Amino acid sequence: MDPKSPVSQAEAKTTVTAVAVRDAALTLFAERGYHGTALSQIASALGIRTPSLYNHMRAKQDLLRDIVSETTEQVWADYEQAVDGVQDVAERLRRATRVYALRHATHRREALIVNRDIASLEEPARSRVLDLRRRHAQAIRDLIGEGAKTGRFSEGEPTLAAFGILEMCVSIARWFREDGPQSAEAVAETYSRYALRIAGLR
Numbered sequence: 001m002d003p004k005s006p007v008s009q010a011e012a013k014t015t016v017t018a019v020a021v022r023d024a025a026l027t028l029f030a031e032r033g034y035h036g037t038a039l040s041q042i043a044s045a046l047g048i049r050t051p052s053l054y055n056h057m058r059a060k061q062d063l064l065r066d067i068v069s070e071t072t073e074q075v076w077a078d079y080e081q082a083v084d085g086v087q088d089v090a091e092r093l094r095r096a097t098r099v100y101a102l103r104h105a106t107h108r109r110e111a112l113i114v115n116r117d118i119a120s121l122e123e124p125a126r127s128r129v130l131d132l133r134r135r136h137a138q139a140i141r142d143l144i145g146e147g148a149k150t151g152r153f154s155e156g157e158p159t160l161a162a163f164g165i166l167e168m169c170v171s172i173a174r175w176f177r178e179d180g181p182q183s184a185e186a187v188a189e190t191y192s193r194y195a196l197r198i199a200g201l202r
Contacts, residue, residue: 016046016047016048016052016055016056017056018056018057020046020056021042021046021053021056021057021063022063022066022067024042024045024046025037025042025060025063025064025067026067026109026110026113027045027109028041028042028045029063029064029067029109029113029117030108030109030110030112030113033116033117034060034064034113034117034120035117035120037060039053039060042060061121061122064113064117064120064121065121065122065125067110067113067114068113068114068117068118068121068125068129069125069128069129071107071110071111071113071114072114072129072132072133073132074103075100075103075132075136076132076135076136078099078100078103079096079099079100079136079139081099082095082096082098082099083095083096083143088152089143089146089147089150089152089153090147090152090153090196090199090201092143093140093143093144093147093195093196093199094192094193094195094196095192096139096140096143097140097165097169097191097192097194097195098188098189098191098192099188100166100169101169101172101187101188101191101192102184102185102187102188104169104170104171104172104173104176105172105173105176105184105187105188106184107173108172108173108176111170111172111173112173112174114129115170115173118130137162137163137166140162140165140166141158141159141161141162142158143199144158144161144162144199145158147199147201148200151202152201152202153199153200153201153202154199154200154201154202155198155199155200161198161199161200164198165194165195165198165199168191168194169191172187172191
């Protein structure tokens with residue numbers, strides 16, 4: 001069948017969903033950046049014409065907003081679940097770091113986009129996302145500060161220590177490969193131990 005025929009084009013439309021559009025955008029945004037990706041490139045990756053994208057989305061900015069907002073919200077949800085009901089502050093820091101590292105290994109495209117293209121997000125979504133990121137960073141600082149006060153940690157600079165922990169986890173998205181020598185879980189577990197060293201576990 002001629003791929004340019006009306007019938008084959010109609011069939012192509014039926015196979016494209018909002019989920020497929022988001023997945024294509026995830027891949028292209030991660031590879032080329034938000035501003036480096038045109039809607040025509042997303043459409044081409046899906047095998048449809050650009051106008052057909054609007055059956056599944058409103059604008060490219062909406063794709064970025066949904067990806068960044070949902071990812072940031074999930075990071076906070078991961079943190080809350082990881083520390084919920086855990087009394088020992090060192091174990092809370094270990095679990096919080098492990099889940100953050102794991103997300104950067106298992107959701108690399110989202111992590112790359114959030115950490116590079118957040119400045120391209122329009123208001124008010126950008127402020128909401130930045131507030132949530134600050135809340136997460138503050139939570140990690142608070143854990144280190146609490147541990148220092150109670151004698152569990154020796155690090156006296158919670159802000160620097162938290163920054164180091166968060167940044168080393170963020171870097172995972174840039175180098176981790178699923179076919180590499182270590183699994184995502186193994187990397188996350190190792191990084192969680194690194195976090196305790198940074199905090200100066202006694």
